[in-house]
Amino acid sequence: MTDPNERPSRFIVHMSDTHLVAAGDLLYGKVDCDANVAAALAQLEAAQFRPDAILLTGDLADTGLAEAYLRLRPQIEAAAERLGSRVIWVMGNHDKRDQFRSLLLDQEPSDEPVDEVHWIGGLRIIVLDSTVPGYHHGEITDAQLAWLRSELATPAAEGTILALHHPPMPDPVYVNVGIELQDQHKLADVVRGSDIRSILAGHLHYSTNTTFAGIPLSVASATCYTNTVTEPEGSTLGVDGAQSINLVHVYEEQVVHTIMPVHTFPTLYETNGDLMRLFNALTVEQQVAVLAMPITERMSYVSALRAD
Ligand SMILES: [Fe+2]
Ligand SMILES: [Fe+2]
Numbered sequence: 115m116t117d118p119n120e121r122p123s124r125f126i127v128h129m130s131d132t133h134l135v136a137a138g139d140l141l142y143g144k145v146d147c148d149a150n151v152a153a154a155l156a157q158l159e160a161a162q163f164r165p166d167a168i169l170l171t172g173d174l175a176d177t178g179l180a181e182a183y184l185r186l187r188p189q190i191e192a193a194a195e196r197l198g199s200r201v202i203w204v205m206g207n208h209d210k211r212d213q214f215r216s217l218l219l220d221q222e223p224s225d226e227p228v229d230e231v232h233w234i235g236g237l238r239i240i241v242l243d244s245t246v247p248g249y250h251h252g253e254i255t256d257a258q259l260a261w262l263r264s265e266l267a268t269p270a271a272e273g274t275i276l277a278l279h280h281p282p283m284p285d286p287v288y289v290n291v292g293i294e295l296q297d298q299h300k301l302a303d304v305v306r307g308s309d310i311r312s313i314l315a316g317h318l319h320y321s322t323n324t325t326f327a328g329i330p331l332s333v334a335s336a337t338c339y340t341n342t343v344t345e346p347e348g349s350t351l352g353v354d355g356a357q358s359i360n361l362v363h364v365y366e367e368q369v370v371h372t373i374m375p376v377h378t379f380p381t382l383y384e385t386n387g388d389l390m391r392l393f394n395a396l397t398v399e400q401q402v403a404v405l406a407m408p409i410t411e412r413m414s415y416v417s418a419l420r421a422d
Contacts, residue, residue: 118398123272124237124364127158127165127199128371130279130316131173131336133208134182141176141338145354148185150337154359154376155193163361165199166234171316171334172206172245172279175213183217202232205243206279206316207250207293227258236271237364240310244280244295252280252295252317259304266308272364273311281315281333282326287343288350293317302327312369314362321358321373332371334360389416 134147141147158165168190175182194201203218205211205228212223219228227243242262244252254262266274280295282302295301305313306327313331319341322333340356357376362369393401393416404412 120365122363122365122370124234125163125165126234126239126275126314126362126364127163127168128171128314128332128334128360128362129154129168129337130171130334130359131206131319131338132170132186133173133176133336133338134179134186135176136179137181137185142352142354145339147176147338148189150357150376151186151189153378154337154357154374155189157374157376157378158197159193163197165197165361166237167200167202167232167239168194168197169202169204169239169277169314169362171204171277171314173208173316173336174203174206174218175210176208176338178208178210178213180213180217183213187218200232200234202230202239202241202277204228204241204277204279204316205245207245207252209245211243211245211247227255229258229261231265233270238270238272238274238309240265240274240276242276242278244278250293251291252278252293253297254278254295254301256300259300262301263304266304266310269309273309275312275314275362275364275369276305276310276329277314279315279317281317281322281331282313283322283324283331283333285318286322287318287320287345288341289347298326305329311364312362312371314360319352321360323371330369330371332360332362334358335373337376389413392416 132151135141211225215221216223230241232239246253282295282298310329315333318333319336321335324331335358337357339352342351345351358373361372
């Protein structure tokens with residue numbers, strides 16, 4: 115059983131679908147995609163987080179514009195530097211492989227899928243390119259599946275996280291097979307029983323969680339705009355609100371996926387961090403006893419500890 119005081123051994127910020135457009139343009143005439151990315155990064159910095167990696171699961175540039183990548187890369191990399199993180203880029207159907215390779219990875223332009231392995235200590239991050247140039251649906255080719263199978267043949271000390279743009283799952287909100295990942299059973303055959311502990315994806319522009327071949331699958335919403343989940347079947351409604359990213363905390367036996375809104379909201383209450391540190395230093399029995407007190411007594415009890 116997990117120790118409630120255990121701290122995560124690895125921490126990944128999972129962003130998706132930034133959809134940057136030309137400088138000065140607004141997506142759908144309304145959304146400042148750069149500002150949304152900046153808002154998310156500002157919150158990470160304000161929280162004094164120290165993630166091991168910032169991982170972006172694709173649709174980074176809305177139409178694959180070079181200038182979009184040239185603005186996004188320094189924005190993300192500068193924040194990553196301040197947070198002590200590395201950056202992991204994943205292709206999406208709105209991205210262009212040649213621009214992606216040359217402008218984000220400093221590689222020769224190529225239309226080959228961008229499949230990579232990254233290591234955070236003993237935690238392996240496998241990046242799988244689910245895109246098909248010129249189309250919006252997803253495919254994993256037989257060659258990619260063979261590569262993935264051979265990579266997974268050697269387990270990683272801390273297990274593996276698989277990141278791809280198209281989530282391998284049915285879409286319960288938008289029945290739109292034209293943009294989904296095809297032949298999902300082939301991927302399931304490769305990953306089932308492997309050391310993959312979590313699959314991270316994007317593409318849907320709403321947050322959702324399920325399992326795939328017995329593995330947790332976490333879909334991060336978009337930073338640009340959100341697709342609502344309440345429209346009548348067949349309808350799609352994108353809204354300028356509720357944008358979010360995910361925080362992925364890796365523990366010895368669990369991976370926890372937490373949704374973090376991109377924007378801030380009016381404060382209802384605030385607990386002083388110093389008091390919380392004192393409170394957290396109490397034994398579990400003491401914490402339970404304090405929480406049973408009326409709230410005014412709680413604070414004075416914990417404050418009194420500070421005086422000791
Ligand atoms: Fe997208
Ligand atoms: Fe997409």
